[in-house]
Each structure stands twice: as C-alpha cells, then as structure tokens.
Amino acid sequence: MARHSSGKNNYALSGSVIVVGVVILALIAALVWWFSLRDNAQSEPQAQECIQGEMILPVAESQGVSAEALINQWNETGPVVRDYCVTAELVDSVDDAAVLLTTDNPRAAELLGDRTASSAVPVDVWTGQLWTAGDETALNDVDPAEVSYPVATDPDTAVAVAVALAGEGAPALIQRDREVTTDSDAEILAVGPAAGIHKGAGATEVIDGAEVVTLAHILSPAGDVTEEQSRAAAAFTDFHDATGDVPADLPDRSAAWAAVTEDVAAEETPEAEAPETAAPADTLILLDTSAGTTAAFGDRSIYAASAAALGPIARDLGAGGQQVALWNYSSPLNPGVTQGWRRNVNFSDGRQAADAVLRFGTGGVPQTRSALVAALANAADQSRATGEPARVLLVTSGTAQDMDDAAFTQAFTDAIGDADVSVDVVHVGGGEVDGVLAGLTGHTQITDPAQLESALRAAAGL
Structure with missing residues (x-):
C-alpha cells in the first residue's frame, strides 16, 4: 500500500519542546552568573563604610624627621578607625597634633611642651653615612677628626656618626663642629641618607652603629584633639611599628648630645714619666x-x-x-x-x-x-x-x-x-x-x- 507525504519533516521538534530547552538554558546561564558574582564578591575585600564620617589625624614632626612618607603610606591603605575614615595630615604645631614624630634623642621631651604622650613607638630606622666629593678611598679607615659633623642643621646624624667613629672622643668633635651645616663644603661630611644623595656627585659609605630611630609619640587628647583622634594615632603607630628594626646594641650618645650645647671639659693629659736614657748603640x-x-x-x-x-x-x-x-x-x-x-x-x-x-x-x-x-x-x-x-x-x-x-x-x-x-x-x-x-x-x-x-x-x- 502506497504512503503519501504530508510535506512535514518527521525529525522536527515540536514548539513546546523548543521553549522548554530555551528556558533550561536561561536558568543554567543565570545560575552560572549568580555563582560567579558570589565568588567575586567573596574574593574581593568589601569597602568599609564610614558610618561615623570622615576624620583628620593631625601629625606634627620635629627637625630631622620627614613625616610625609609615613603619612602617605598610611593614607594609601584607606584606614578606617572606629567607623571613621581617617586621613593623616601634617600640622605645624604639636599643640594641634594627635601624634608627634621625633628622632630618639634627649631633646624629644622638650618638644612635647605642655602635651603628654601615652607611649612612644619606633616607626622608622635610618643610618648615618659619610659623604665625600673626592676620591671614595678617602672614606676607608677615615680618621674621625677629618670628618665634619653638621651639628647646626642635622645634630642627629652628627652625633650618631661621631659616636660610631670616635666613641668617647665624640663630644669634643661635636663641640668643635657646632657651626657646621649640611651645606658645608668639607672634604668628608657626615650626612643622613637623603642628604647624602642630594649632595650631588661624590661617594657615600654607611657607618655601622650610626643608626637613628624615629619615634611616634601618641599624644593625649587636649584642646581640639579628640579621644577618637588619639585612637587613630595609636592605629597609625601600630601600622608603622618598627620596633624589630632597632639594633639592640646602639651606643650611649648622651655625652655627645650634651656637647651640642655644653662645653666639654678638656681632658688633662698626664705627664709621661721621663724614660731612662739608654747608652748609644x-x-x-x-x-x-x-x-x-x-x-x-x-x-x-x-x-x-x-x-x-x-x-x-x-x-x-x-x-x-x-x-x-x-x-x-x-x-x-x-x-x-x-x-x-x-x-x-x-x-x-x-x-x-x-x-x-x-x-x-x-x-x-x-x-x-x-x-x-x-x-x-x-x-x-x-x-x-x-x-x-x-x-x-x-x-x-x-x-x-x-x-x-x-x-x-x-x-x-x-x-x-x-x-x-x-x-x-x-x-x-x-x-x-x-x-x-x-x-x-x-x-x-x-x-x-x-x-x-x-x-x-x-x-x-x-
């Protein structure tokens, strides 16, 4: 018996099957998108909300300290302290500051003035150097007396390098060079790392034992400085804490620091006993x-x-x-x-x-x-x-x-x-x-x- 064609493809899908397939594919795509979005959300840190708003952390610095690098490093992390988004800024006066940056020397206490500090934390350590515009061999086994120490403009470097090189002879050298500045045209000059670079052509040599420590003093609230700013100061110092970088055997520099302003008593040279005269030979x-x-x-x-x-x-x-x-x-x-x-x-x-x-x-x-x-x-x-x-x-x-x-x-x-x-x-x-x-x-x-x-x-x- 003959079969007659209907004109339709026997292998074609019905319309309802196609619709179901499209729906399934859409659901799969939606699931893939949702899981991907969730994974990305979990892998990326969530921006912290500044529920309490913005707050300035006022930072003061003393002579010999550059707060700019420390401030920038902290600000780049987008710090949030107690729901405040905090931005550290340099201020001119310690009276307006929540943290004071100084070098670790006897003058630090004087810089505090009427302010009190709850603690002082090392936040940076750098090392004094010798610089010469001449032959770098001049820095080998250098006689401490041939070095100029810039007491007038950089007493921290002057004292650190003098003590490292001359030991007990450092106070006399510091007294001698009270008027010397970093701009001195001396043949060999004690410099901090930055000054050594900025002196231009020449050679430098780092001096072991001439490390200088920068301290961050967390100041107690006073005047316009609030308790919240003092807490931000503590977070700032925790971020920069360099306690582990401070050498354990730094020499005593108190006598050399005293010589920055006080005269050093001249040591009396004991008269040597006259040696016995031998017979000529x-x-x-x-x-x-x-x-x-x-x-x-x-x-x-x-x-x-x-x-x-x-x-x-x-x-x-x-x-x-x-x-x-x-x-x-x-x-x-x-x-x-x-x-x-x-x-x-x-x-x-x-x-x-x-x-x-x-x-x-x-x-x-x-x-x-x-x-x-x-x-x-x-x-x-x-x-x-x-x-x-x-x-x-x-x-x-x-x-x-x-x-x-x-x-x-x-x-x-x-x-x-x-x-x-x-x-x-x-x-x-x-x-x-x-x-x-x-x-x-x-x-x-x-x-x-x-x-x-x-x-x-x-x-x-x-």
Whole structure:
C-alpha cells in the first residue's frame, strides 16, 4: 500500500519542546552568573563604610624627621578607625597634633611642651653615612677628626656618626663642629641618607652603629584633639611599628648630645714619666708608616711629627760614631709583595737615614710584629759583625696582629738569639697598645706632642 507525504519533516521538534530547552538554558546561564558574582564578591575585600564620617589625624614632626612618607603610606591603605575614615595630615604645631614624630634623642621631651604622650613607638630606622666629593678611598679607615659633623642643621646624624667613629672622643668633635651645616663644603661630611644623595656627585659609605630611630609619640587628647583622634594615632603607630628594626646594641650618645650645647671639659693629659736614657748603640730605626700615622698629632700627623724628630736623631747618632739603618713598615701595598716592611737604608753614618725618613708615603695597616722580628734579625747580624751592642728603635701607632702571641714571643726570642740587641718602643698617639710587645721591650706611649722628641732621643740613647 502506497504512503503519501504530508510535506512535514518527521525529525522536527515540536514548539513546546523548543521553549522548554530555551528556558533550561536561561536558568543554567543565570545560575552560572549568580555563582560567579558570589565568588567575586567573596574574593574581593568589601569597602568599609564610614558610618561615623570622615576624620583628620593631625601629625606634627620635629627637625630631622620627614613625616610625609609615613603619612602617605598610611593614607594609601584607606584606614578606617572606629567607623571613621581617617586621613593623616601634617600640622605645624604639636599643640594641634594627635601624634608627634621625633628622632630618639634627649631633646624629644622638650618638644612635647605642655602635651603628654601615652607611649612612644619606633616607626622608622635610618643610618648615618659619610659623604665625600673626592676620591671614595678617602672614606676607608677615615680618621674621625677629618670628618665634619653638621651639628647646626642635622645634630642627629652628627652625633650618631661621631659616636660610631670616635666613641668617647665624640663630644669634643661635636663641640668643635657646632657651626657646621649640611651645606658645608668639607672634604668628608657626615650626612643622613637623603642628604647624602642630594649632595650631588661624590661617594657615600654607611657607618655601622650610626643608626637613628624615629619615634611616634601618641599624644593625649587636649584642646581640639579628640579621644577618637588619639585612637587613630595609636592605629597609625601600630601600622608603622618598627620596633624589630632597632639594633639592640646602639651606643650611649648622651655625652655627645650634651656637647651640642655644653662645653666639654678638656681632658688633662698626664705627664709621661721621663724614660731612662739608654747608652748609644748602632741603631735600626723601624718606623710605622701605616694609614694610622696620618691621624692628627698636635699640629701635624703622627708620621710627620715622628719623622721630624727622627731626622736630627739619626744625624746625632752618626756624629757620635754610631751606625744607623732605617726601615719603614705597614702591610703589603703592591701586587706580589708578601711582606710589610721595606729596607730603606742599611747601617751607615746616619745622614742617608736622616734624609730618607722625611720622604715616606703612608698606607696600609701596621703589621708591627712581623716587621719587628725581621728588624731584630738584621740588628742581631750587625751586632755579631761589629762585636758591639745594637738597638732597634721602633716608632709605632699600634699593631694589626699578623702573628699570634705565642708565635710572636718565640720569633722575637729566636731573632735575637745570642746577639747583644735591645729594643726600645715609642708608641705615638692614643691607639691601642700591643700588650705582648710592651712586655718584651722598653715601651713608652706618648700622647702629648710636646713630649715626643725627648722620648725618642732618650730611647735612642741621646
């Protein structure tokens, strides 16, 4: 039986099925959108509402402190304290402030005036530096007396760097530089980090132990400052709390701070006992020319003062019939050199030594022990050759230990052997005395420039 076409596709969906499908797809899309919206809402922080409105946190700063960076860092977080949206702003007077930023120094209490602080929290730590417009090598092992300290404009940096470099000698340096400013054209200047950059071309070196702490003093409500602003001040200091960055071993700077305004009593230099005058003998002068001898000693350096006295001594020894040799020492200064001493003038009539002693350069560290052992061996050879006593006259600023105590003591004895050799040491300046060396020799320390020449002449037997 034949089938007749109706003209309709047997596979077509009915209208009701299509409508149901569209509805289902719409529901799925709505569910996907809703879950996505919920997840985004949960992952993004909700903006806090300022139910109580806007509030200003007034911040005051002292000399040497820049509050701008601390204020900006806090404001960028959109702080809300007790339903207040808070904005920190700098004010001119501590009377109008809820928080006062100062450096940690004895003057901080004076800055509070009539205001009281509930606490003081470290909120920043920065470190003093040395700056020079010249050769950056000038900053290596710098003599504290060669540094200028800007007491007039940046006492915090001045005091911190002076104490770190000079220790107990800092008060005298602070008193000396009361009129020095950050704009000083000094060759080497103590600066804060920002000032070091702004000085322009030059080099800087951070000084260990010269850290300066910035404190935030939370001020009690007074005048127009409210309790809510004091609470905001506490939140501000909590945000910046840098207690963990404060070094535990900062030195005591109270004496140096006192010298900012008070005169430092001049220390009386005790008169050194007059050394016993030894008998003249053939003499090897061993002269320290390390960087330490550039330290000020009266109106000149340790090296210059020593050389000026040793020249005539060499001539007088020669005129008296004694032979004079001259060595200088520090530490190896040139590539390939392994010993710190230099044999400049062999034993002769003293005139060559007198001329040569004035022409040395300085540098390195005083490797005194190894230089002395070598000089003793040379003096012992001279004594054995002449059958007469010989002496090593050591003029030093200190010892950079290159031999341990036991090795040095043994080498000292071995170098002399059976020879008739004596050792006289004149330690010039306030550097640390080598106790082992002092125990093995005739030793005199001279800190008064007026006593140097007589001490050297006595040690030389003149």
